[in-house]
Amino acid sequence: MQYTGFTIHHSACPSINGKGFDFLITRQGTIIPSAKPTEIDHLHICLEGDFSVKVSGDQMKEQLFIATKLIMRLCEAYHLSFEHMHPHTLTCPGRHFPWAELVLSMSDGYH
Numbered sequence: 667m668q669y670t671g672f673t674i675h676h677s678a679c680p681s682i683n684g685k686g687f688d689f690l691i692t693r694q695g696t697i698i699p700s701a702k703p704t705e706i707d708h709l710h711i712c713l714e715g716d717f718s719v720k721v722s723g724d725q726m727k728e729q730l731f732i733a734t735k736l737i738m739r740l741c742e743a744y745h746l747s748f749e750h751m752h753p754h755t756l757t758c759p760g761r762h763f764p765w766a767e768l769v770l771s772m773s774d775g776y777h
């Protein structure tokens with residue numbers, strides 16, 4: 667099994683209904699892994715919340731921090747980089763999802 671990328675969701679996604687993810691990151695920053703892999707070639711990471719509406723940066727600081735750590739660890743394990751990270755759809759994880767912050771903190775971690 668070789669993963670070729672990450673698909674990022676928010677929990678407001680219609681495909682996420684208690685499943686459809688490999689890792690769920692709660693608002694508090696708890697990581698919940700799924701019992702079974704979602705897809706053979708993509709890791710599905712879901713952040714709890716609805717990012718189609720504006721969320722304050724402070725509110726999701728911990729969640730984003732944990733998401734960064736998890737994704738970096740998975741990158742290392744499966745020889746991927748943040749360039750392999752893709753939104754699920756145009757509306758998932760929502761237009762207010764903080765991509766810039768996620769990518770920035772990941773590239774910081776590589777130094």
Ligand SMILES: [Zn+2]
Pocket residue numbers: 674675676679680681682754755758759
């Ligand atoms: Zn989705």
